[in-house]
Each structure stands twice: as structure tokens, then as C-alpha cells.
Amino acid sequence: MTITEEAPGHVGSRRLRKEDPALLTGEAKFIDDLALPGAIWVGVVRSTEAHANIVGIDGAAALAIDGVNEVLSGEDLAPLWGEGALPCAWPVTPDMKNPTHLPVARGTAKYVGDAVAVVLADSRYAAADGAAAVVVDYEPLPAVVEITDAVADGAPLVHADLDSNECYTWGLWGDNAPAVDAAFAEAAHVVSERYLQQRLIPAPMEPRGCAAVPSPAGGELTLYSATQIPHILKVMTAVVLGIGENKLRVVAPSVGGGFGCKLNVYAEEILCSALAMQRGAPVRWTEGRAEAAVSTIQGRGQVQHIELAADADGKVTAVRVKLLADMGAYLQLVTPGVPLLGGFLYHGCYDIGLYMFECTSVFTNRTPTDAYRGAGRPEATYAIERAMDSLAVSVGVSPEEIRARNFIGADAFPYESAAGLVFDSGDYQTVLDKAVALADVDGRRAEQAQRRASGSSKRIGVGFSSYVEMCGLAPSRVLASLDYGAGGWEAATVRISPTCKVQVVTGSTPHGQGHETCWSMIVADKLGVDPDDVEVLHSDTAVSPTGLDTYGSRSLAVGGTAVYMATEKVIDKARAIAAHQLEASEDDLEFSGGVFSVRGTPEAEVPLAGIAFAAFTAHDLPDGMEPNLEAHVTYDPPNFTFPNGTHIATVEVDTDTGDVDLIDYVAVDDCGVQINPLIVEGQVHGGILQGAAQALYEDAVYNSDGQLVSANLGDYLVPSAAEAPRFRLDSHATPSPTNPMGVKGVGEAGTIAAAPAVINAVVDALRDLGVTDVDMPASPQTVWRAIADAQGGAS
Amino acid sequence: MTAVTLTVNGTERSLEVEPRTLLVHALRDDLGLTGTNVGCDSSSCGACTVLVDGQSAKSCTMFAVQADGADITTIEGVADADGTLHPMQQAFHEHHALQCGYCTPGMVMAAISLVDEYPGLDEGGVRHGLEGNLCRCTGYQNIVDAVLAAAGSGGD
Numbered sequence: 001m002t003i004t005e006e007a008p009g010h011v012g013s014r015r016l017r018k019e020d021p022a023l024l025t026g027e028a029k030f031i032d033d034l035a036l037p038g039a040i041w042v043g044v045v046r047s048t049e050a051h052a053n054i055v056g057i058d059g060a061a062a063l064a065i066d067g068v069n070e071v072l073s074g075e076d077l078a079p080l081w082g083e084g085a086l087p088c089a090w091p092v093t094p095d096m097k098n099p100t101h102l103p104v105a106r107g108t109a110k111y112v113g114d115a116v117a118v119v120l121a122d123s124r125y126a127a128a129d130g131a132a133a134v135v136v137d138y139e140p141l142p143a144v145v146e147i148t149d150a151v152a153d154g155a156p157l158v159h160a161d162l163d164s165n166e167c168y169t170w171g172l173w174g175d176n177a178p179a180v181d182a183a184f185a186e187a188a189h190v191v192s193e194r195y196l197q198q199r200l201i202p203a204p205m206e207p208r209g210c211a212a213v214p215s216p217a218g219g220e221l222t223l224y225s226a227t228q229i230p231h232i233l234k235v236m237t238a239v240v241l242g243i244g245e246n247k248l249r250v251v252a253p254s255v256g257g258g259f260g261c262k263l264n265v266y267a268e269e270i271l272c273s274a275l276a277m278q279r280g281a282p283v284r285w286t287e288g289r290a291e292a293a294v295s296t297i298q299g300r301g302q303v304q305h306i307e308l309a310a311d312a313d314g315k316v317t318a319v320r321v322k323l324l325a326d327m328g329a330y331l332q333l334v335t336p337g338v339p340l341l342g343g344f345l346y347h348g349c350y351d352i353g354l355y356m357f358e359c360t361s362v363f364t365n366r367t368p369t370d371a372y373r374g375a376g377r378p379e380a381t382y383a384i385e386r387a388m389d390s391l392a393v394s395v396g397v398s399p400e401e402i403r404a405r406n407f408i409g410a411d412a413f414p415y416e417s418a419a420g421l422v423f424d425s426g427d428y429q430t431v432l433d434k435a436v437a438l439a440d441v442d443g444r445r446a447e448q449a450q451r452r453a454s455g456s457s458k459r460i461g462v463g464f465s466s467y468v469e470m471c472g473l474a475p476s477r478v479l480a481s482l483d484y485g486a487g488g489w490e491a492a493t494v495r496i497s498p499t500c501k502v503q504v505v506t507g508s509t510p511h512g513q514g515h516e517t518c519w520s521m522i523v524a525d526k527l528g529v530d531p532d533d534v535e536v537l538h539s540d541t542a543v544s545p546t547g548l549d550t551y552g553s554r555s556l557a558v559g560g561t562a563v564y565m566a567t568e569k570v571i572d573k574a575r576a577i578a579a580h581q582l583e584a585s586e587d588d589l590e591f592s593g594g595v596f597s598v599r600g601t602p603e604a605e606v607p608l609a610g611i612a613f614a615a616f617t618a619h620d621l622p623d624g625m626e627p628n629l630e631a632h633v634t635y636d637p638p639n640f641t642f643p644n645g646t647h648i649a650t651v652e653v654d655t656d657t658g659d660v661d662l663i664d665y666v667a668v669d670d671c672g673v674q675i676n677p678l679i680v681e682g683q684v685h686g687g688i689l690q691g692a693a694q695a696l697y698e699d700a701v702y703n704s705d706g707q708l709v710s711a712n713l714g715d716y717l718v719p720s721a722a723e724a725p726r727f728r729l730d731s732h733a734t735p736s737p738t739n740p741m742g743v744k745g746v747g748e749a750g751t752i753a754a755a756p757a758v759i760n761a762v763v764d765a766l767r768d769l770g771v772t773d774v775d776m777p778a779s780p781q782t783v784w785r786a787i788a789d790a791q792g793g794a795s
Numbered sequence: 796m797t798a799v800t801l802t803v804n805g806t807e808r809s810l811e812v813e814p815r816t817l818l819v820h821a822l823r824d825d826l827g828l829t830g831t832n833v834g835c836d837s838s839s840c841g842a843c844t845v846l847v848d849g850q851s852a853k854s855c856t857m858f859a860v861q862a863d864g865a866d867i868t869t870i871e872g873v874a875d876a877d878g879t880l881h882p883m884q885q886a887f888h889e890h891h892a893l894q895c896g897y898c899t900p901g902m903v904m905a906a907i908s909l910v911d912e913y914p915g916l917d918e919g920g921v922r923h924g925l926e927g928n929l930c931r932c933t934g935y936q937n938i939v940d941a942v943l944a945a946a947g948s949g950g951d
Contacts, residue, residue, distance in 0.1 A: 019896070020893060022879070024880060024887055024893065024903065026830015026831070027870065030829075032833065033823070125813070125820075204897070204931055205930065205931050257931050289839075290836055446852070447913045460902045513894070685936050688934060690931070718929050720922075720926045721925045722926045724936070
């Protein structure tokens with residue numbers, strides 16, 4: 001296997017996307033664009049109480065509305081799923097509590113947004129009117145809202161049939177405890193910090209939606225859904241509803257962003273599927289934005305306690321982490337696993353000998369949490385990068401110096417981490433040095449000092465974040481060791497048609513990442529064809545029957561590698577045909593620029609197009625060879641990949657108002673070999689803004705009754721262009737030795753890095769005022785209060 | 796039901812709508828112009844932006860009856876008949892100013908209107924001018940550069 005592509009090629013170029021024209025002209029079809037005459041529209045009645053017994057459901061007023069045909073309670077619907085319930089695929093411990101999660105609740109509503117009844121109607125307006133007109137009689141019960149409340153003595157129970165609100169406790173290397181205790185006892189410097197990871201609303205611009213369409217003759221069903229995971233959704237829907245997988249087809253049409261929240265099996269998908277099978281008619285549902293805030297999973301939701309032990313030079317000797325994680329009221333598809341994805345990385349990119357991680361996860365009366373861009377890794381990076389800054393202060397060195405003293409060295413790879421991972425490649429110091437130079441850290445610090453000296457109310461702060469993430473999910477055997485309910489491979493098929501056009505079928509499921517463009521570039525380079533002659537098929541289980549979909553920055557490192565390997569397999573077959581035609585040994589053939597030639601005999605050559613046609617006619621193939629040029633590969637990665645980087649945020653903080661202005665943002669990332677830097681940069685830009693938004697703006701705010709008070713985009717502050725900074729990027733590639741292209745993945749990097757960089761910058765701006773911590777989101781009020789508290793409690 | 800006549804992308808269309816029908820649903824459900832997307836229910840996101848008599852408007856915030864007699868341009872109506880993209884669409888393509896593409900039709904319409912109304916905007920002007928259109932994928936930088944390029948006022 002070679003690390004680098006033959007140059008020059010398409011790989012590495014800033015090729016414009018082939019996905020764009022359909023999206024730019026309105027031709028692309030998203031879920032709500034599908035015309036389904038005669039469809040039954042579903043409106044979901046959602047609990048307005050965080051925790052309540054459902055005493056009665058009165059549909060009379062709804063049924064009086066023209067176009068509303070039925071009102072169905074959880075009791076009415078129960079026969080549709082029988083013993084089936086919404087699946088959780090990640091039982092992280094044998095004794096993990098997984099309360100039965102029905103698509104529509106029976107008896108008790110457990111969170112605001114919990115489905116308690118549905119309305120079936122003739123139109124989207126009638127469905128909405130009907131759902132609003134259903135009167136539900138609730139008997140309120142005590143609600144558990146905050147994570148810390150869930151574990152308090154005498155806390156109300158989210159699930160009355162469980163003896164506590166604890167879902168599970170999962171730990172890494174508990175027998176390290178004596179050694180870790182000794183390290184802390186001997187430490188010259190100890191850092192002990194508590195950080196809050198507020199809940200976030202993923203908010204892709206397209207809300208969810210689904211439509212289930214039965215075959216006219218009955219018995220078969222096509223489920224269209226705005227999902228990241230048509231393949232997994234197909235298996236799960238078949239299992240939950242007892243439908244033969246052969247009777248079920250799942251299609252993800254154009255999907256308007258996911259960020260993890262469409263990596264799930266949702267109540268509405270099961271509901272529409274079951275109803276469509278029962279009624280013999282299409283059944284559809286489109287989510288509203290305020291509805292999405294409570295009916296789609298939320299992200300984060302953790303209380304983090306991190307401790308560092310370090311010697312006199314600031315070399316960290318041990319990291320100890322205790323986490324409290326909010327599962328919400330129920331476990332969705334991978335809810336319990338999210339904290340574990342971070343659990344391996346709380347030591348960050350530092351060479352640390354002793355590591356202890358323990359997570360206790362709890363139920364609360366809130367919307368379930370699950371994977372949101374980064375899924376566990378932004379949380380881990382936040383904790384270690386904030387704590388490293390605290391250590392730098394304690395030791396009396398700069399943030400870049402404390403990082404330099406602790407980085408895993410460039411010569412240490414492959415590096416076995418204290419958490420049991422093998423990091424593939426990296427040069428963390430070079431990456432940091434590049435970022436420091438690009439950000440003009442010295443210049444900023446001079447400006448900071450000048451403003452402080454002049455007593456300016458506009459303080460400058462510079463914040464660092466060096467991160468490493470585990471991507472390329474995942475080696476199937478590793479997932480088995482973590483009790484995950486599926487593998488981590490990906491599938492690809494490459495076909496060459498009689499006229500030498502190429503069809504790629506991928507199990508990856510793009511929803512904005514540009515897979516069609518990148519997969520075309522990979523294949524075009526290998527085959528010597530034009531990328532425009534490569535079509536990429538995906539996201540429909542009838543076309544792409546095998547796959548594990550898109551999440552966890554896995555598509556390129558796993559799905560792209562499968563495409564690469566399938567292309568090689570096709571070339572191997574073509575080579576055998578070429579050798580037959582040229583009456584030469586396969587070993588003597590070269591393949592370059594789409595032409596097979598005999599080494600040393602340049603006139604003896606045959607183009608791939610000729611081989612493709614010969615494979616199609618099958619008139620003269622080697623004995624025993626099957627016709628046609630086609631190959632399928634299922635690739636199970638031998639390891640994760642470990643993208644890394646250093647980001648530096650510069651902020652201006654108004655000490656009079658607490659307003660934070662993100663005035664510069666520098667990112668230097670190592671995502672391995674880049675297939676298309678244009679797309680890489682786009683991923684980094686968007687990722688950074690999502691992370692910075694957690695730091696500064698976004699917060700799923702619940703009141704003490706468990707009501708979400710930031711449910712729409714007026715209150716939940718997704719940043720606009722006016723808030724976004726200009727990003728300045730650079731990169732430093734250390735090719736991953738894990739896969740033949742040397743790629744690592746980049747979908748989550750920005751989000752993982754950004755929040756600690758921004759908050760470290762805010763704290764840096766205010767440190768001379770006595771501020772040592774600012775909670776996220778660092779709103780003007782929060783920042784102003786932090787300053788006031790540090791200055792002696794002025795209010 | 797109320798009769799409404801709209802000129803949509805240059806063609807006069809007559810339709811019967813409920814008085815409460817939003818313009819965006821008349822365009823999408825009654826006229827089949829599904830390029831205009833719905834991203835929120837509070838006029839916050841701008842995915843539904845169209846041009847009403849040449850000015851950008853959030854079509855989820857207007858009733859179809861309010862647009863009676865108006866000239867409406869949607870994303871389907873901005874490219875040339877031969878398929879040549881509008882310069883703003885082309886600039887979005889060339890600057891990688893879209894990823895999932897869901898906000899894109901509204902963003903393009905808002906940008907066309909912005910550049911038309913305020914020629915010569917600088918970066919800050921573009922950023923503030925697009926404040927009403929949210930994108931979750933791009934971090935806006937490439938959108939801003941695309942709009943500046945299409946406006947002929949710089950950008951990479």
C-alpha cells in the first residue's frame with residue numbers, strides 16, 4: 001500500500017463540487033419536497049409537562065376540525081408495535097438501565113416533547129391544527145431537571161420502576177487508583193476543575209421528517225427519512241416492527257444537515273412505518289422548528305470534574321476524570337455511548353502515564369441526549385484544554401509552553417495511550433508552532449498588555465486549544481469490546497460500464513459533506529478517467545444495500561478507503577484481461593493514465609475502455625473469468641484515525657458590558673492527506689463556528705419545571721454571518737498509516753477544538769481582573785457577572 | 796378559499812388558497828416549486844427567502860393572499876432558461892458556499908436582493924445584510940466571499 005497518490009491527479013485539488021448545481025437551483029429533493037398524493041399527515045401531540053401521568057386524552061375538538069380524521073393515544077397505537085420499542089444499540093455495561101421507550105407514551109409522559117398522542121389528517125395544516133386542539137389531562141409529577149438533582153438524596157425518580165436515576169457507571173482502569181493517588185500525593189502542582197457542558201440543540205437547517213409509502217399490493221414498504229443512517233434505520237425498523245428486511249427499503253433523499261441528530265431511530269419513523277403498513281396508504285410527518293427543539297435529540301449535557309497532577313516543571317503525571325452525564329428521559333440509539341467516546345481522550349494530546357476516567361450517567365425529565373457533532377470528544381477536549389491553561393498559570397508558564405512540555409513527541413508514533421488507544425501519527429509541536437506564528441500571538445500579547453496598562457475596558461485575550469480526536473469509527477472488534485451493537489466497517493462497489501463510465505456505490509450517506517465529489521476524485525485518479533465520468537450512488541438501500549452510514553468523521557477514512565480498495569480490485573481484474581489480450585504476464589503490465597502497457601514494450605498497450613468493452617462482450621476473456629468489471633469491498637479498519645491540531649482564538653471583551661467579540665480565529669489541522677482542500681476548509685469553518693457557538697451563544701435553557709425556554713431560533717442563538725469571525729487556516733499533514741490514502745477525517749475537528757479555545761481566550765482577557773473561569777455560553781451577562789464576582793461581588 | 800393571482804418566475808399563476816395559507820406553502824404545495832425551503836416557524840432562519848416585487852421577503856411570514864398581484868421570484872427562476880446559473884449561484888458554486896444546501900436557495904435570494912439594493916458593500920455590510928439567513932454548515936466565510944465576488948467588490 002502506498003501513502004501518496006500518483007501525482008498530478010485530482011486528489012489534492014480544490015475541485016468544485018458536483019453536488020452543487022441541484023442544490024443551487026432548487027432541483028434537489030428534500031424529504032418535505034416529496035409529492036405523495038393521498039398521504040395521511042401525522043401531527044404529534046407532545047407533552048407540555050416534564051413529568052406527568054396522562055389522565056385523559058380528549059380529541060373531540062380536534063376531530064371537529066375539517067380534515068382531521070383520527071386522534072390516537074399511546075394505548076390506541078400500542079398494538080402497532082406490540083413488544084417493540086425504540087432501540088438503544090449501545091448497552092455500555094451489563095447492568096445498564098434501559099427503560100422501555102415507546103414511540104408514543106402510555107400512562108406517563110417523561111419530558112416536555114414526549115409524544116403522547118397523534119392526529120391523522122388530510123393536510124399539513126389540519127395535522128397541525130388537530131395536534132394543537134387535542135386536550136390532554138395531566139396529573140403532574142415531581143420532575144428531575146438538572147443533572148445534579150438526579151443524583152441528590154431523595155431525588156424524584158424519572159422511572160418509577162427503577163430504584164434510582166442512575167443509568168450506568170462506566171470506568172476505565174479502576175485498578176490504577178493507588179498509583180494515581182500516589183501521583184497526586186507527590187505532585188508539585190495539582191489542578192482540580194469543574195466544568196459544565198450545557199445542553200445544545202443540534203439545529204440542522206432542515207428539521208427532521210419522514211414518509212412511509214406502502215406498495216400498492218401491500219406487504220412492502222419504502223421509508224423516506226431525513227436521516228444520516230438509512231442502512232441502520234432499515235435494520236432497526238425491521239426489528240422493531242417485525243417486518244422482513246426484504247420487504248423494507250429506506251431512502252434518505254437530500255438531507256439538509258445532520259450533525260449527529262439524524263443518526264438515530266426516531267418515534268416518528270417507526271410510527272409512520274407502522275401506520276402506513278396498517279392503513280395501506282402513505283403516511284408522512286414533517287417536524288416544526290420549535291417541535292424539533294424537544295423532539296430531536298440534544299447534545300452535550302455533562303458536569304465534568306477533571307484533576308491533573310504535575311511535577312514542578314508542569315509535566316503532567318496523572319489525569320483523573322469524573323463525569324456526570326445527562327441521558328435525558330430515555331436512551332436513544334447511542335445515547336449511553338457518547339460519554340465513552342470522550343472517555344478515552346481526556347488526557348488530550350499529552351504524554352501522560354496514569355489515567356482514570358469514570359462516568360456516571362443519569363436520567364432526567366428532559367429530551368434524550370445523543371450524538372451531536374464531536375460526540376464526547378468536544379467535551380473531553382474542553383476539559384483537558386481548560387485544565388491545561390489552569391496548570392500553565394499554576395506553573396507560571398505560557399499556554400503554549402505547558403503544551404510543549406507535555407505533547408506526545410513526533411517520534412513517539414505509533415503511540416499507545418494510557419487509555420489504551422494507539423494513536424496513528426502526528427506532529428503536535430509543529431502544528432502548534434504554525435498556529436502561534438499565524439495568530440501573531442506575540443503581537444496580540446503586546447496589545448493585551450498595552451490595553452491593560454491603559455485601563456481600557458476593551459480587553460484582548462488569546463486562547464489555545466490543542467486537540468486530538470479518534471475518528472474513522474471503527475474497528476469492529478474494538479466496538480465489540482465496548483459492547484456496541486454493530487460493526488464499524490463500510491462497503492463499496494465499483495462498476496465500469498461497457499463505455500467506460502464508472503458507477504460507485506457507497507455505504508456512506510452524505511448530507512452535505514461532498515462525498516460524490518471526493519469519491520469521484522479518488523476513483524478518477526486510480527482509473528485515469530474524468531471525475532465527471534464517475535457517478536456515485538448512495539442513501540437508498542435498494543441501490544446501496546450494504547453500509548453503515550455517515551457519522552463520527554468516518555466516511556472518508558472508512559467509506560472512502562472501501563471505495564479506494566474496490567477500485568483497486570476492479571483494476572486487478574482489468575489487468576488480468578489486459579494481460580490476456582496483450583499475451584503478457586500480469587507482472588509485466590503497468591497501468592497509468594487509464595492505459596495498460598507492457599513494461600519495456602510501449603507499443604503493446606490497451607486502454608481501460610477497451611478492457612471494459614471486452615469484459616462486457618465476454619467474447620475473449622481468460623478461461624473461467626466472470627464477465628463485466630465490477631468489484632465489491634467491505635473494509636473493516638484496523639484502527640481509528642487521530643486527527644489533531646491547534647486552534648488559537650483571539651477575543652476582545654468589553655469589561656463594561658461583558659460582550660465578547662471573536663476578532664480572530666486561527667486553525668492548523670492535521671487531518672492527514674486531504675482529498676479536496678476546498679471541502680476540508682469548508683468542514684473546518686462550519687465546525688469551528690458550531691464549537692464557538694457553544695462557547696458564546698447556544699444553550700438549551702430549561703426552567704425548574706423542566707420547560708425548555710429556548711425552543712425556537714429567536715431564543716436559541718444559532719450564530720449568523722454577523723457574529724461569525726473570519727477564519728484563518730493552515731494545515732500540516734502527517735499521513736495516517738492506518739489506511740492506504742493516509743486520510744484521517746475532518747468533519748468534527750472544528751467543533752472539537754473551538755469551544756475551549758474561545759473560553760480560554762475570554763479567561764485570558766480577564767485573568768488580571770481575577771477571573772479564572774467563565775461558564776458556557778459566555779453571554780454578556782455571564783461574563784459581566786464573572787468580572788463582578790472576581791472584583792468582590794459587585795452586582 | 797380565496798382566489799390569488801401571482802406572477803411566479805415570469806408566469807402568471809392563479810390558485811385558490813385558504814386565507815391563512817402561507818406564501819411558502821402556496822409556492823411549494825400548490826405550485827410545486829419546492830426549491831424554497833422551510834427551516835423554522837419564527838421567521839428566524841431565512842431558508843424561505845424569495846423576491847416579492849424584487850425585494851427579498853421571508854415567504855413563511857407572508858400569506859399568499861398578501862402577495863396577490865405580486866411578482867414573485869424563487870430559486871427556480873434565477874438561472875437562465877438554457878441552464879446557465881445566475882452569477883450569484885455561480886459564485887456560490889465557485890466559492891464552496893454551500894454544503895448541505897438547505898439554506899442555499901434562501902441565502903442566494905437574499906444575497907441577490909442585498910447586492911441589488913446596496914451595491915458596493917464591504918465584508919461587514921454583507922455579513923450584516925445576511926443576518927436574517929442562517930446556515931449551519933459553512934461558518935459563512937465562503938458565503939460572504941461568494942457574495943462579495945458576485946457583487947464585484949472583492950472576495951477571494
